[in-house]
Structure formats: structure tokens, C-alpha cells
Amino acid sequence: MTAPPAGSYGSWPSPIDAALAASLDGRPEYVGTVGPEVWWTEPRPAEGGRRTLVRRPADGGPERSVLDAPWNVRSRLTEYGGRPWAGTERATGGPLVVFVHHADQRLYAYEPDAPGNPPPRPLTPLSAVGGGLRWADPVLRGGEVWCVLEEFTGPAPTDVRRVPAAVPLDGSAAADRSLVRELADDRHRFTTGPRISPDGRYVARLVWDHPRMPWDGTELVLAEVTGSGVLVEPRTVLGGPDEAVAQVEWAADGTLLAVSDRGGWWNPYRVDPATGEAVNLCPREEEFGGPLWKPGLRWLVPLPDRLVAVLHGQGSSVLGVLDPDTGDLVDAAGPWTAWQPTLAVHDTRVYGVAASPRSGYEVVELDTASGHARVIGARAADPVDPAYYPEPQSRTFLGPGGREIHAHVYPPHHPDRPAPADELPPYVVWAHGGPTDHVPPVLDLHIAYFTSRGIGVVEVNYGGSSGYGRAYRERLREQWGVVDVEDCAAVARALAAEGTADPDRLAIRGASAGGWTAAASLAATDLYACAAIIYPVLDLTGFAEETHDLESHYVDGLAGPPQTLGVRCRERSPVARADRITAPFVLLQGLDDPVCPPAQAERFLAALRGHSVPHAYVTFEGEGHGFRRADTMVRALEAELSLYVQVFGLDRTDVPELPLEP
Numbered sequence: 001m002t003a004p005p006a007g008s009y010g011s012w013p014s015p016i017d018a019a020l021a022a023s024l025d026g027r028p029e030y031v032g033t034v035g036p037e038v039w040w041t042e043p044r045p046a047e048g049g050r051r052t053l054v055r056r057p058a059d060g061g062p063e064r065s066v067l068d069a070p071w072n073v074r075s076r077l078t079e080y081g082g083r084p085w086a087g088t089e090r091a092t093g094g095p096l097v098v099f100v101h102h103a104d105q106r107l108y109a110y111e112p113d114a115p116g117n118p119p120p121r122p123l124t125p126l127s128a129v130g131g132g133l134r135w136a137d138p139v140l141r142g143g144e145v146w147c148v149l150e151e152f153t154g155p156a157p158t159d160v161r162r163v164p165a166a167v168p169l170d171g172s173a174a175a176d177r178s179l180v181r182e183l184a185d186d187r188h189r190f191t192t193g194p195r196i197s198p199d200g201r202y203v204a205r206l207v208w209d210h211p212r213m214p215w216d217g218t219e220l221v222l223a224e225v226t227g228s229g230v231l232v233e234p235r236t237v238l239g240g241p242d243e244a245v246a247q248v249e250w251a252a253d254g255t256l257l258a259v260s261d262r263g264g265w266w267n268p269y270r271v272d273p274a275t276g277e278a279v280n281l282c283p284r285e286e287e288f289g290g291p292l293w294k295p296g297l298r299w300l301v302p303l304p305d306r307l308v309a310v311l312h313g314q315g316s317s318v319l320g321v322l323d324p325d326t327g328d329l330v331d332a333a334g335p336w337t338a339w340q341p342t343l344a345v346h347d348t349r350v351y352g353v354a355a356s357p358r359s360g361y362e363v364v365e366l367d368t369a370s371g372h373a374r375v376i377g378a379r380a381a382d383p384v385d386p387a388y389y390p391e392p393q394s395r396t397f398l399g400p401g402g403r404e405i406h407a408h409v410y411p412p413h414h415p416d417r418p419a420p421a422d423e424l425p426p427y428v429v430w431a432h433g434g435p436t437d438h439v440p441p442v443l444d445l446h447i448a449y450f451t452s453r454g455i456g457v458v459e460v461n462y463g464g465s466s467g468y469g470r471a472y473r474e475r476l477r478e479q480w481g482v483v484d485v486e487d488c489a490a491v492a493r494a495l496a497a498e499g500t501a502d503p504d505r506l507a508i509r510g511a512s513a514g515g516w517t518a519a520a521s522l523a524a525t526d527l528y529a530c531a532a533i534i535y536p537v538l539d540l541t542g543f544a545e546e547t548h549d550l551e552s553h554y555v556d557g558l559a560g561p562p563q564t565l566g567v568r569c570r571e572r573s574p575v576a577r578a579d580r581i582t583a584p585f586v587l588l589q590g591l592d593d594p595v596c597p598p599a600q601a602e603r604f605l606a607a608l609r610g611h612s613v614p615h616a617y618v619t620f621e622g623e624g625h626g627f628r629r630a631d632t633m634v635r636a637l638e639a640e641l642s643l644y645v646q647v648f649g650l651d652r653t654d655v656p657e658l659p660l661e662p
Contacts, residue, residue, distance in 0.1 A: 009425040009454035009502075010650035012417045015384040016452050018641075021445040022633035027361035028054070028353045028378045030296065033346040034097070035089030040342075040353070040363055041073050042378060049628025050074075053085060053099060055112070056363075056377050063377045066112045071120070072102035075136040077150045077162075078550040079594050079625065082136030083193070083296025086145070098123065098145050098169075100135050106174075107135045107145060107167055122174040123167050130155050133177075135167070137193025137295040143169050144229075146194045148295055149180065157594065158549045161186040164194050164205060166229060184223065184231045190214070190550070192295040196225075197250050202273065203231055204248045204256060206239070206292070211553035214292040215436050215466065215473065217241040220248050220258055222273055237276040238269070244470075246289035251302050259289035259299055265469045266290065268300055268310055270324060281308070281324040288312045290341055291436045291466050297341040301350070303368060309350040311339050315394070315406055315467045316440035319343075319352055321368055332366045334373040335359065338440035355380070355442040357392050380443075387415035390451040392441035399463070399490040403475070406461040406468060407491050408441040411500070412454045426648045427456040427501035429488050429528075431510035431517035435476060435558070438467040449637055453652075455644060456501060462487035462517070480558035481540075481572030484517045485524050492527060504529065505648045509640065511535055512596060512625065519574035519604070522581045530647040531585040532640045535596050535625055538604045539575040541565055548594050575600070578607035584614040584660055586643045588636050590623030614660035616643070 026043030029051075033039070036058035041051045042065070050072035052065040067073065075081040085099040094113025099120070101108055108120035123145065127133045130152030138147035149165035166181040173179035183194065188207035195204045203225055208218040220238040223231035238258055239245040246259040246266055256271040260278065266289030269278040282288070288310050289299045299317070300310045308324055311317035316338040320331040336354035340361065344351045348369040355361040363377030390410040397405045412425045419425070428450065432439045439459045447457050461467065463483040464476025476483050488508060496503035508528045510518040515536020522531050537543045544555045544565065559568040570576045589601045598619065605617055618639050620632045627633050642658035644650060 007417050007454070008420060008651055009412055009423055010644065010648055011652055012412075012414045012452065012454040014388065014414070014449070014452035016388060016445055016448050018449065018634040018637040019630070020383055021449045021637060022630040024360065024383065024445055025630075025633055026628070027340065027355070028363050029340070029342055030083050030085065031342045031344045031351045031353060031363060032085070032087065033344045033351065034087035034095045036346055037095065038344070038346075038351050038363065038365070038376065039085070039087060039097070040377065041084065043628070044069075045628065045630040045633065049630075050102070053097070054377065066097075067110070067120075070103065073099045074102040075100040075134060076102065076105055076131070077134045077136035077148060077295070078190070079548040080294050080550065082148065082294040083138070084136060086138040086140055088140045096140070098138055098140065105132055105134045107138070107147070109169060109171070121171055123169065123171055124173060124180065125175055125177050127152070127177070129153060130159055131157070139194060139196060140169075141166075141196060144181075145169060146183065146196070148191055148193050149182070157547070158552050160549050162189065162191055164191060164203070164231065181229065183229070184234065192292075195248055195250055198252060198254060201225055204250065206245055206248060211556040212241065213436065213554055213557060214246070215244045216557060217243055218245045218292070220245045220256070220271070237273060238271055238278055244292075246292050247297065247299055249298075249300065249302060252304065252306070257300060257302060257308060261289070261470050264471060266299075268308065268322065268324075282310070282312075282322055282327050282329055284312070285469065286312045286314055287317070287467055287469070291434070293437075298343045299341045301343040301345050303345055303350070304347065307368065309343055309345065309366075309368070311341060311343070311352075315438060315461065317341075319350065319354070319366060321350075332373045333371065334364070336364060338442045351376075357441055357443055358386060358389060360443050360445075385415070388413070388452045389443060389448055390457070394441050397491045397494050399487050403463065405463070405487045405491055406465070408439065408459045409495070409500070410447050410451050410457040410459070412451050412456050414452055414454065417454065424499065424502035425454060425456045426505035426507070426644065426650075427458060427492070427495055428532075428644070429492050429506065429508040430457055430459045431462065431484065431488055431508065431514035432459065432465070433510070433512035433514045434466075435462075435464045435480065435484060435513040435517070436466055436473065438465040446637065450641070453641075458491055458495060460488050460491050477557055478560045480555075481516070481520045481524075485521050488517060488521060489525055489527050507531060507644060507647070509534070513537060515596070516574070519585075520572060522583050522585065523574050523577035524580075526582070528583055530583050530643055532588070532643060533585055534588045534636070535590055535593055536587070536601070537596055538573065538600045540569040540573045542575070542600050542603065543596070546597050546599060551595065575604050575607055578604060579611060581608065581611070581613055584643065584647050586616045586618065586639050586658065588639065589617070589619050590625065590627065591619050591621050592623060593625045595625040612662040614662060616658050616660055618658075
């Protein structure tokens with residue numbers, strides 16, 4: 001047999017084109033049950049990036065979207081959203097579902113089985129003030145929807161209040177704001193949705209205030225429900241400024257189940273509502289929770305037989321069933337190595353969203369009675385031969401001072417192109433967003449787009465990432481632009497030193513907070529040949545002044561208190577250090593981004609004028625924070641690849657050339 005032809009790294013042909021990667025971007029979210037049926041939201045990149053509501057019948061029939069375009073089931077609460085729907089089974093007439101429509105942020109009621117298939121009907125009014133009225137994390141209670149209300153009181157992104165509220169299901173509040181009942185006052189800046197006790201007498205929720213972020217400290221507040229349906233006598237039973245409670249649920253016996261990091265790791269606790277006494281149900285140096293970026297995330301859910309379904313692990317989460325009486329924890333069998341914080345239960349069955357290095361995210365059912373797990377929705381069918389998928393290597397590197405840095409290495413991989421013997425591959429360091437977040441090692445066609453062409457990728461869970469305990473998370477406190485930059489550089493240098501990566505062809509890329517790390521890395525080091533900077537933070541002071549309310553004080557913890565912000569901005573912000581940047585870059589920016597507004601990108605580019613740095617600035621109308629449209633993702637991926645082709649000197653002519661101008 002003739003050996004396949006050798007080809008230079010970066011020149012390999014690949015069936016994974018940008019259109020394919022874009023078409024499969026996103027994942028199912030917000031799984032729930034309506035009686036025995038399973039429902040979830042699912043992305044539609046080819047339909048303007050909307051999210052639809054999907055229903056799987058109880059008889060196991062095929063799943064189907066219950067809402068056609070232009071319906072878009074997505075909340076904008078705190079700009080990142082939250083659980084946007086809830087449903088209930090009825091004795092007659094089929095299920096009743098309520099959901100948030102992204103275009104107007106109104107709450108709607110929908111009866112998918114009603115005769116004549118009537119369209120959804122609005123339950124909440126519009127407001128012309130600022131960002132209007134927004135809703136998330138709903139539950140159905142009698143003739144009302146109880147949820148979080150976010151109400152703008154002025155034009156600024158911080159002119160806002162949030163309260164638990166009750167919306168009439170009869171539609172009477174659709175044109176009358178006064179008919180929306182506020183269940184409590186707005187003494188707290190942030191709140192999750194209400195969790196109602198089994199007997200209906202109490203409500204538990206999580207609250208916090210500026211300048212804390214929800215992974216710094218939250219409070220579990222318990223209140224009584226009066227006969228008129230308002231919350232009275234609120235009291236804190238768990239949490240505080242230095243304890244982050246990530247989730248609360250009611251157990252069937254009337255006790256509370258909570259996820260708290262009081263011991264340095266997010267562990268599950270049983271909490272006595274009367275005394276606040278908390279007992280750790282499974283003390284481990286593992287995370288049973290994560291950062292509460294959006295209300296409605298669920299890392300645990302109680303089962304009818306006192307057992308509790310939990311997600312747990314370090315760096316990645318797996319699904320297990322916990323016996324709270326003994327502390328025994330049994331993991332679900334199957335190939336899935338990473339589960340998203342969205343769990344639901346019906347009877348003995350647990351539902352969630354999971355992926356693996358060989359499969360994308362899909363909806364999985366675990367039958368706790370039999371231990372059998374199977375895919376029931378959004379099945380991740382292979383669009384190409386899996387031989388083109390990369391094989392991630394989860395590794396731990398050493399950074400400054402010997403500190404550990406966790407990362408996932410994706411070497412170049414192609415079934416028909418052997419690695420050239422006389423060449424080292426180019427590598428791109430991926431810095432995740434957040435920065436209080438993390439990336440698990442799962443199949444991502446955006447990564448495979450590069451690795452199948454001969455470009456290696458390494459995703460770095462730098463200091464500050466979640467998934468490895470509170471101490472690891474707090475390494476970034478007042479060190480943003482230092483620790484993240486150092487950790488990414490340490491991983492890149494280690495790969496080059498061991499002969500895995502070409503030291504002359506290293507790049508860095510990141511989006512949002514990762515875009516900050518990418519741009520700050522260009523200004524702080526001469527390690528990288530180029531960078532892809534995507535809807536980034538570029539200016540500490542500007543971010544504090546221009547971003548949305550949730551993150552308007554985030555820099556207090558990331559860079560330091562307001563009195564030091566000016567100094568830190570000059571020391572670390574790419575806008576202030578633009579004169580130090582010499583490597584080429586591409587800057588990709590959504591023009592409707594409320595989190596990282598394009599004004600920051602424009603100030604950064606203005607600061608570069610007069611410096612001969614090859615770059616491209618590509619903007620996308622109608623895109624916000626996180627690209628959702630298929631055509632946007634295609635342009636973005638091809639622009640990034642074109643940068644590497646030009647800078648690394650790769651032999652390809654199948655990607656549109658992106659002009660780089662000084």
C-alpha cells in the first residue's frame with residue numbers, strides 16, 4: 001500500500017467547514033418535565049439564532065419543535081438570561097406552557113394542544129423605560145406565574161430593580177403593569193426565582209448585592225407566604241458575604257437542599273428551615289455546583305425516594321445519584337463526561353444535557369430504578385466521519401511559583417494526513433470567557449475546524465476558573481490581566497518546550513473575558529505571533545462604566561476597588577497599553593453588545609493609530625454578546641483561519657482572505 005501524502009500542518013483538507021461548525025453550534029438548555037413529557041430549549045443558528053421549545057411525548061415518539069419562527073424562547077434578564085419557560089400538565093386540554101419571547105421580553109402563555117392551535121397570548125405588558133420589563137425563572141402556582149421581574153427605571157443599564165413577582169395567567173396584566181403583584185420588596189439587587197415549599201407555606205430564594213458577584217457570596221432567604229400570596233418575615237438561613245450558595249430546592253420532607261461552598265468546594269447540604277443548621281451530605285473536594293451566571297441553573301434535584309440526583313467532579317461534571325442518609329454516591333453509566341447544570345425529574349427518571357469528547361451535547365435520561373441511561377433528544381449524530389475529531393488530553397501544567405494550571409490539549413488530527421516528521425504544528429491558546437467559568441473536554445466542531453486542518457488548540461482553565469474549588473477561583477482576585485495572562489503563557493511555553501508546539505507559531509484567542517486575556521497577552525508578552533480577539537473587554541474603566549448592571553462592579557473583585565481602578569487600568573488594559581502591541585490580530589465585534597459595547601473596540605483601535613500593526617476589525621449587525629447566527633459564525637471562523645493562514649504561512653487557498661491593514 002502507498003503511504004498517504006504528507007502535508008504541512010495547517011494545509012490539510014477537512015470536511016468540517018465553517019458552515020457545518022456554525023450549523024451545529026449551541027446546545028440544548030433548560031430541560032424540564034411537563035407531566036411525563038420532557039421539554040427543553042434548542043438553538044436554531046440557521047433561523048437567525050433563535051431558540052425554540054422542543055417537546056418529547058410521553059409515549060417516546062419523536063421530539064418536535066412546538067414553536068415556529070419567529071418565536072424565540074430566551075430571556076434577557078441581567079443580559080445573560082435565565083430559565084425562560086415553565087409548564088404544567090392539566091386534566092383536560094393538554095399542557096399549559098409559559099415562556100419568555102426574546103424579541104419583546106414579554107411572558108406568554110401557550111396551549112399547544114388546544115383546538116385550532118391558537119398562538120401564544122401575552123401575559124405581561126411592554127414598557128418604554130430603558131430596557132423595559134424582563135422575566136425569568138418562572139413557576140406556575142394556581143392562576144399565576146411566580147418569577148423574577150427585572151424592571152428598568154431609567155435609560156442607564158444600571159437603572160434597574162429586581163423583585164419576585166406574580167403574573168396573572170388570565171392575561172389581565174398584558175396591558176396593565178399594576179396587575180403584576182410584587183411578592184417582596186427590592187431591598188436586594190439580585191434574586192433568583194421563588195422555590196415554593198411542598199405545603200405552599202414558604203418560599204426560598206437566593207439574593208445578593210453589589211459589589212458581590214454570585215460566586216463571591218449569596219444568601220438563602222426564607223419567607224412565609226401569606227393568605228393573600230405575598231412573602232413576609234424574610235430571614236437568611238444560609239450564606240453570606242463569603243459563602244456562595246449556588247442553588248436551593250425543597251426536599252419532599254420540607255427540609256431544604258442547598259449547594260454551598262462554605263467548605264471551600266460547592267457541596268450539597270441539607271438545611272433545617274427553622275434553625276439554619278446545615279449538614280454536608282457528601283463532603284468531597286469536588287464541585288457539586290458552579291457559578292450562578294443565570295437564575296434557574298440546577299446542579300441537583302431531589303428524587304421521590306429521598307435520593308438526590310447531583311452533578312459533581314473537578315473541571316467536568318458527571319451525573320450521580322446520592323443517598324443523603326449514607327453519603328453513598330453512584331454515578332450514571334455511559335460515555336458522557338460533562339453535564340450541564342440543567343436537571344429535571346419525573347418519577348424515577350432524571351433528565352439532563354451531556355456531552356463527551358466524541359459527541360456533542362444531547363438530552364439524556366437516567367432511569368434510577370434500573371441504572372440504565374440513554375439519549376432521548378437532540379441526538380448528536382456525526383455529521384462527518386468521527387475519525388476527524390480531535391482527542392483531548394486533560395493535563396496539569398506548572399505556572400509561576402509552581403502553581404497548578406489545568407488545560408485541555410487538542411493536538412492536530414487527521415485520519416489521512418500523518419504528522420510531518422520535520423515540522424512542529426502551530427497552536428492556538430483558547431482563553432475562555434467569564435472569567436469565572438471553565439471549559440470541559442467535549443466535542444466542539446469549532447475546535448475540530450482547526451485541528452482537522454493541522455492547527456493545534458489548547459483550552460486553558462487559568463487561575464480564576466470555576467470547577468476546581470474556591471481557592472483556585474480566587475487566584476484571579478485583583479489579578480485579572482496578570483494571572484490569566486501568565487497561566488496561558490505558561491501553558492504555551494510548556495507545549496513549545498516539550499516539542500508539542502512550534503514556538504514561532506503560537507497564537508491566542510478568546511471571547512468576552514477571554515478576549516481581554518488575548519488582547520492583554522499581546523500587550524504583556526512577545527510570545528504570540530497573532531491573536532483573535534472576540535467581543536472583548538478592553539478597558540477596565542470603560543467596562544465598569546458602560547457594561548450592564550450584573551457586571552458593573554465585577555472589576556472590584558477582578559482588578560481592585562474603585563480607588564485603585566485608574567492605576568490598574570493604566571497597568572493592564574489593552575486600551576492603555578496599545579502601543580506595546582506589535583503582533584497582528586483580528587477583532588470581531590457584535591454591534592448590539594450590551595456587555596462589551598463596541599465603543600471599547602473603537603477606543604482600542606483609536607489608540608493603535610500611528611502604530612503599524614496589521615489587523616482587521618469585523619463587525620456584525622444584530623449580534624450581541626455571543627454570536628448566534630449561522631452566517632455570523634461562518635464569517636468569524638473564516639476570518640480567524642485567514643489570520644492564521646497569513647501569519648503562520650499556511651498553504652491554503654480555500655478560505656476567503658481577510659485584509660490585514662495597519
